Amino acid sequence: MNPDQPSTSVSSGDSDALLVERTVAGDQKAFELLVIKYERRIQRLIGRMVRDVDLVEDIAQETFIRAYRALAQFRGDAQFYTWLYRIAVNTAKKFLMDLKRNPTVSENSFKTADDDETSPVENELTSPETPEAVLASKEIAEMVNSAMDALPEELRQAITLREIEGLTYEEIADAMNCPIGTVRSRIFRAREAISLKIKPMLENQSGKRW
Amino acid sequence: MPLLKPRHMCVAERCGRGLWLGLALGLANAVLVLPVAAAPPAGAALQAAASTDKVAEPANITDWLMRMHEASRKRSYVGTFVVSSAGAMSSARIWHVCQGDQQVERVETLTGPPRSVYRYNKQVHTFMPDSKLMLSESRESLGMFPDLLKSAGSGIAGYYTAQAVGHERVAGIQTDVVELRPKDSLRFSYRIWAEEKSGLVLKLQTLDAQGQVLEQAAFSELQLDVPLKMDKLLQMMDKTDGYRVEKLKLLKTTADAEGWVLKTPVAGFNSVSCYRRPAANRVAGGRAEPMQWTFSDGLASVSLFVEPFDKQQHQQESKLSIGATQTITRRVDAYWLTAMGEVPLATLQLFAAGLERKR
Amino acid sequence: MKTTQSDVVVGDSISALADGELRGEEFARALAACERDPTMLTSWRNYHLIGDVLRSPDLLAVRSDARFLSHLQSRLAQETIQSVMQTADLKSTTINPHSVTQVAANDALFRWKMVAGVASMAAVAVMVWKGVVPLSLTGSQLAHKQSSTDSVLVASPQGVIVRDARLEELLAAHKQVGGNSALQMPSGFLRNATFETSPHVRR
Numbered sequence: 001m002n003p004d005q006p007s008t009s010v011s012s013g014d015s016d017a018l019l020v021e022r023t024v025a026g027d028q029k030a031f032e033l034l035v036i037k038y039e040r041r042i043q044r045l046i047g048r049m050v051r052d053v054d055l056v057e058d059i060a061q062e063t064f065i066r067a068y069r070a071l072a073q074f075r076g077d078a079q080f081y082t083w084l085y086r087i088a089v090n091t092a093k094k095f096l097m098d099l100k101r102n103p104t105v106s107e108n109s110f111k112t113a114d115d116d117e118t119s120p121v122e123n124e125l126t127s128p129e130t131p132e133a134v135l136a137s138k139e140i141a142e143m144v145n146s147a148m149d150a151l152p153e154e155l156r157q158a159i160t161l162r163e164i165e166g167l168t169y170e171e172i173a174d175a176m177n178c179p180i181g182t183v184r185s186r187i188f189r190a191r192e193a194i195s196l197k198i199k200p201m202l203e204n205q206s207g208k209r210w
Numbered sequence: 211m212p213l214l215k216p217r218h219m220c221v222a223e224r225c226g227r228g229l230w231l232g233l234a235l236g237l238a239n240a241v242l243v244l245p246v247a248a249a250p251p252a253g254a255a256l257q258a259a260a261s262t263d264k265v266a267e268p269a270n271i272t273d274w275l276m277r278m279h280e281a282s283r284k285r286s287y288v289g290t291f292v293v294s295s296a297g298a299m300s301s302a303r304i305w306h307v308c309q310g311d312q313q314v315e316r317v318e319t320l321t322g323p324p325r326s327v328y329r330y331n332k333q334v335h336t337f338m339p340d341s342k343l344m345l346s347e348s349r350e351s352l353g354m355f356p357d358l359l360k361s362a363g364s365g366i367a368g369y370y371t372a373q374a375v376g377h378e379r380v381a382g383i384q385t386d387v388v389e390l391r392p393k394d395s396l397r398f399s400y401r402i403w404a405e406e407k408s409g410l411v412l413k414l415q416t417l418d419a420q421g422q423v424l425e426q427a428a429f430s431e432l433q434l435d436v437p438l439k440m441d442k443l444l445q446m447m448d449k450t451d452g453y454r455v456e457k458l459k460l461l462k463t464t465a466d467a468e469g470w471v472l473k474t475p476v477a478g479f480n481s482v483s484c485y486r487r488p489a490a491n492r493v494a495g496g497r498a499e500p501m502q503w504t505f506s507d508g509l510a511s512v513s514l515f516v517e518p519f520d521k522q523q524h525q526q527e528s529k530l531s532i533g534a535t536q537t538i539t540r541r542v543d544a545y546w547l548t549a550m551g552e553v554p555l556a557t558l559q560l561f562a563a564g565l566e567r568k569r
Numbered sequence: 570m571k572t573t574q575s576d577v578v579v580g581d582s583i584s585a586l587a588d589g590e591l592r593g594e595e596f597a598r599a600l601a602a603c604e605r606d607p608t609m610l611t612s613w614r615n616y617h618l619i620g621d622v623l624r625s626p627d628l629l630a631v632r633s634d635a636r637f638l639s640h641l642q643s644r645l646a647q648e649t650i651q652s653v654m655q656t657a658d659l660k661s662t663t664i665n666p667h668s669v670t671q672v673a674a675n676d677a678l679f680r681w682k683m684v685a686g687v688a689s690m691a692a693v694a695v696m697v698w699k700g701v702v703p704l705s706l707t708g709s710q711l712a713h714k715q716s717s718t719d720s721v722l723v724a725s726p727q728g729v730i731v732r733d734a735r736l737e738e739l740l741a742a743h744k745q746v747g748g749n750s751a752l753q754m755p756s757g758f759l760r761n762a763t764f765e766t767s768p769h770v771r772r
Binding site: 016017022027029030033035036037039040041047061064065068138140144148162163168169187188191195198199 | 584588600603610612614616622627628629631632633637640645646
């Protein structure tokens, strides 16, 4: 399954609803939270269609701006990410069309004329990270996994049900037979434990990491 | 539904608390057109309004205005402010800090030429990076709201009614929406969105008799009660390296002393101030500055600018609308009048008709 | 994490916010905390990073840093302003025959169609009477000061419009002294003409 494709198992739709509502009411900060949340996924999606890294970023910026402008028309009947995804694809397509019309732009800027939403995740990276940075990324991924392994059972289960199965707190409370407050606390503690381990690694990454 | 006071910054610095209380007490009972039980007497309403932390339900317009005014004196915030008028729009970022009785404001324009304006109580510094000029001014010489209210006689209440019309969110913040409607056709209506708890005005619309929005001023984004530091802003205010500093002065005068009278007053509007720029500020060969005679009914104001008639300059009488501000120009004796105000054109015509040179 | 009375933010709020499990007051407070406290934002970022990694590890390879958001923020600020205007009742305003034509917010000339009174929130101090302003201004300002008639006709897509420097000065003075009196929002204090004269007003 293409992880970039919006799927109902990662229930981003509901969790975004309030932030969307807040944005429409004029709260730009709420939108920024959504941006942070989806930035990577959108950039990766676009990166499959466009090779030039700076262009990827431009298109990603443009995607979020368009989403912001059109948000008032977004009816909460679909998931926000689904909607955002489509905007990203359309924005990238348009850029590509415009590029093709411009004879001075090199062919290397884009990959294929048609978008390929369902192409498998490529091994080729979409960002010109140095080998060291690539290695660091892999290390972070490994650290997350080992941090997960090191978690107490109930914390790991809670965060797995949330992040991978996409269950709501209520559903998790049912599954784990505990109060919702406990679910909330467990997920929080799981995240904190993992964060603690990866934070130093994040700081070492190319300076501008969070 | 409480009447809302506009979040007003320059009023804040001008108005002492004592003056406000005096005004409120001195006014006749205003009648709010609200689906509420009988309004309490002015004194009780005043007490309710004075404790601004509670969700007060003041029952007359003046208490409302006071509540709004007080909110701007108590709350610090940072926000983006947008004014839209007749299809054009301008915006600025605003930092507003209150500490005790002191207020500091910083405004950075986001549209148009870059401007940084700082206000510390009455002192205002305007920085113009494009011309490296800083204009310094003290605002005590300029029109003051409490004075306007005082001179407005029976006050705003005599000429407007207030109606609660709902609740809405502005910049993500819950507000009460109130409409102020004129009792006659000489004025415009206003729609005010005031933050629920304190009455801080977040959005304001000026509407004409047909209910069309002439102008809107609103925060598009706002953070309330931000812990800003006054000293930082004060430092910035005095940073004039590389800037030429000019002090502006205004001469306060009276229409009478200038030789003018408004033979037929316009209902509800009282004379508020009269100014002329002192000769010292004039560059040799510059044109004579007009006298500016300002009136107000407490909410709306009208300025009459009078200068000597000049055939070359003053070629055509005109009527003009710029958002909520209407303007007419015409000749009066050997003078040229420009009447300007946030009132219908007909009202300006009344002013123009009543203006006379003293014999 | 109790700070002041008005922003009691419980430690796991950001985590719950990320899962869309906060409502009402708690939601609002968590958002407010994100604005105020950068560590909250870091948590938001990290939690989502963790989620991304758990679901698809290669997401880590995608470059993602503070720059993206800060570039976006300034663009968003402009967008916010425009969207506020577009959703305002103003769009239903019928045009007073004497008033300035409505212009599209993204009209190329938009920036210059500032009506005197609202132009650039540049506040105050602006009794820019002719002759008071020092002559060492920029060229365009100087040209205005020296023109014998202050009216300049300009053809535009909206028709012939009149630029009247004098009017703008008076407007500035009016706003400064009177404006909307009791209802003077920041705009009362700010809504004064700029030093530069560029009003477009149709007669």
